[in-house]
Amino acid sequence: MQTFFDANRLNWDERAELHSTDTTGSYRIAKVLAGGSSLHAIEAEEVGDVAGLDVVHLQCHIGLDTLSLKHLGAASVTGLDFSPRSIAAARRFAEQAGTEARFVEASVYDAPAALGQTYDLAFVTWGAINWLPDLGAWAKVVAEVLRPGGRLYLLEGHPVMNQMEWEDGRFVAAYDRATPAADPLVVDNPVTYTGDSRTLRNSRNYEWLHPVGEIVSAVLAAGLRLDFLHEHDKLAWRAFPDMVEVGEDLFSVPEGAVTIPLAVSLGATKA
Numbered sequence: 001m002q003t004f005f006d007a008n009r010l011n012w013d014e015r016a017e018l019h020s021t022d023t024t025g026s027y028r029i030a031k032v033l034a035g036g037s038s039l040h041a042i043e044a045e046e047v048g049d050v051a052g053l054d055v056v057h058l059q060c061h062i063g064l065d066t067l068s069l070k071h072l073g074a075a076s077v078t079g080l081d082f083s084p085r086s087i088a089a090a091r092r093f094a095e096q097a098g099t100e101a102r103f104v105e106a107s108v109y110d111a112p113a114a115l116g117q118t119y120d121l122a123f124v125t126w127g128a129i130n131w132l133p134d135l136g137a138w139a140k141v142v143a144e145v146l147r148p149g150g151r152l153y154l155l156e157g158h159p160v161m162n163q164m165e166w167e168d169g170r171f172v173a174a175y176d177r178a179t180p181a182a183d184p185l186v187v188d189n190p191v192t193y194t195g196d197s198r199t200l201r202n203s204r205n206y207e208w209l210h211p212v213g214e215i216v217s218a219v220l221a222a223g224l225r226l227d228f229l230h231e232h233d234k235l236a237w238r239a240f241p242d243m244v245e246v247g248e249d250l251f252s253v254p255e256g257a258v259t260i261p262l263a264v265s266l267g268a269t270k271a
């Protein structure tokens with residue numbers, strides 16, 4: 001398993017360099033540095049009021065959403081990620097924005113010890129759990145970093161969408177619905193998802209698909225109560241070439257194409 005994580009960390013370190021010098025606009029860097037928010041309309045609405053909350057952003061990447069949550073009124077924000085270059089970029093952005101934030105470098109599976117405190121809100125969005133083989137262990141981590149009454153907000157690319165390739169204007173199911181922990185999907189894409197044409201040296205990475213049932217069951221088994229489960233027909237990146245922009249940095253399938261759920265979100269509370 002460590003081999004998969006090591007490859008993924010190298011890949012994310014390199015992407016952190018590209019994303020923190022992003023010129024495509026997808027990371028909304030200038031907006032965040034000016035005190036604004038990089039949250040998309042979906043998560044901005046669903047996460048609710050964050051004012052006064054102590055927030056942990058798991059798998060925070062270069063920290064722009066972490067800083068955004070502070071700009072939206074959180075009492076404190078902590079971002080956690082296992083990529084040292086992501087954490088370094090996040091700290092640089094916090095300094096440039098003049099925003100108070102803590103960034104912790106650790107595997108998400110080690111989060112409770114690495115963080116050393118509990119939170120009112122765990123924020124996990126757009127491309128986090130597909131890097132994790134064991135959702136049961138992840139959900140236990142989430143429960144452990146939350147205070148009683150604390151809540152999880154999760155928003156992800158939909159696992160059904162992640163099973164698909166796009167061929168001749170339609171979806172074609174290309175990958176099994178659930179990925180065995182020991183046998184991840186091998187992805188070797190020479191470029192990152194922002195549209196940046198710079199190529200990656202460490203392009204190979206390993207991912208796991210988790211069906212919605214597995215996600216919900218893991219969250220419930222960890223002792224959280226499910227507050228909502230939503231499916232969305234919009235996604236925060238152009239996952240397939242013919243996708244059309246239907247909102248600020250939100251993409252959907254072209255008119256006339258068969259629709260599938262593109263994203264899934266859930267809210268859950270620790271009793």
Ligand SMILES: C[S@@+](CC[C@H](N)C(=O)[O-])C[C@H]1O[C@@H](n2cnc3c(N)ncnc32)[C@H](O)[C@@H]1O
Pocket residue numbers: 005008009012013059060061062063064065066080081082083086106107108109124125126127128131132
């Ligand atoms: C697509 S990014 C998440 C994007 C994030 N929502 C944001 O605000 O930019 C995925 C992140 O997960 C991190 N990651 C992947 N596996 C991890 C692990 N086992 N522990 C901690 N972080 C991990 C990567 O380093 C990367 O920064």
